[in-house]
Amino acid sequence: MAQTVIEVRGLRNQFGAHVVHDGLNLDVYRGEVLGVVGGSGSGKSVLLRTIAGLQRQAAGTVRMLGVDNQTATEAELAVQSRRIGVMFQDGALFSSLSVAENVELPLKSVPRLAPETRRALARLKISMSGLPWSAGDKYPAELSGGMRKRAGLARALALDPEILFLDEPTAGLDPIGAAAFDTLIRKLSRTMGLTVFLVTHDLDTLYAVCDRIAVLAEKRVLVTGPIDDMLKVDHPWVQEYFQGPRARAARDTIATRPRRE
Numbered sequence: 001m002a003q004t005v006i007e008v009r010g011l012r013n014q015f016g017a018h019v020v021h022d023g024l025n026l027d028v029y030r031g032e033v034l035g036v037v038g039g040s041g042s043g044k045s046v047l048l049r050t051i052a053g054l055q056r057q058a059a060g061t062v063r064m065l066g067v068d069n070q071t072a073t074e075a076e077l078a079v080q081s082r083r084i085g086v087m088f089q090d091g092a093l094f095s096s097l098s099v100a101e102n103v104e105l106p107l108k109s110v111p112r113l114a115p116e117t118r119r120a121l122a123r124l125k126i127s128m129s130g131l132p133w134s135a136g137d138k139y140p141a142e143l144s145g146g147m148r149k150r151a152g153l154a155r156a157l158a159l160d161p162e163i164l165f166l167d168e169p170t171a172g173l174d175p176i177g178a179a180a181f182d183t184l185i186r187k188l189s190r191t192m193g194l195t196v197f198l199v200t201h202d203l204d205t206l207y208a209v210c211d212r213i214a215v216l217a218e219k220r221v222l223v224t225g226p227i228d229d230m231l232k233v234d235h236p237w238v239q240e241y242f243q244g245p246r247a248r249a250a251r252d253t254i255a256t257r258p259r260r261e
């Protein structure tokens with residue numbers, strides 16, 4: 001039986017009178033890649049931020065890695081935050097720091113880690129993210145969008161997280177760069193046993209990378225399941241998204257692309 005690493009129950013999020021989530025339930029299992037989809041403004045990023053501890057819910061419970069975010073102590077939340085990694089759309093790097101310095105930053109929270117070990121670990125994560133060794137000395141402004149994303153990924157992986165949160169990892173990448181990023185995510189999840197919470201609009205990514213999909217609509221998780229199950233869901237947005245011409249193209253693409261375990 002798969003272990004639940006994220007358990008969300010009765011979640012409510014709102015900004016003033018604008019209710020984004022209401023009665024939202026979700027389970028995420030250890031080692032899976034969960035793709036979170038939904039229309040623009042359906043609350044995918046807000047859900048990611050709430051689970052990752054970057055913002056507090058108005059009501060409901062969020063339990064991650066056995067820690068309830070409302071009853072946990074500050075110390076427990078600090079330990080929990082070191083067990084997850086978050087990669088934002090544009091990498092969210094500090095522009096005044098080199099890539100290596102950006103990746104080293106989370107490692108500074110590890111007590112008694114010698115500076116040379118920290119540097120070596122940062123370089124390791126940079127190469128795991130598919131960047132050349134030399135990229136470590138570059139500043140974010142000197143990198144392409146795709147390289148910045150990989151640098152953001154390297155930083156998210158710095159502390160060997162158990163859960164990786166990715167917000168639109170392939171947005172803005174050309175199709176070849178996006179496919180390469182999909183392959184990298186799949187490889188990392190399989191080799192490191194990572195659980196991945198992946199917010200995306202990219203149908204190719206859903207087909208290539210995700211074990212299960214969660215669809216956000218009507219302020220909650222409408223349905224979860226493997227991508228093939230989505231074709232049977234009787235809901236206008238789900239049908240339009242998963243049965244439209246782009247979905248058909250993604251299915252055809254993936255049929256000709258070997259899925260790497």
Ligand SMILES: Nc1ncnc2c1ncn2[C@@H]1O[C@H](COP(=O)(O)OP(=O)(O)OP(=O)(O)O)[C@@H](O)[C@H]1O
Pocket residue numbers: 015020038039040041042043044045046047
């Ligand atoms: N800090 C905030 N203050 C006020 N409203 C917010 C805030 N953050 C998000 N919202 C609102 O919450 C709703 C959900 O936003 P969110 O960014 O989660 O959507 P999304 O599903 O990720 O959308 P997209 O696919 O367009 O990125 C939106 O209507 C947004 O305007």
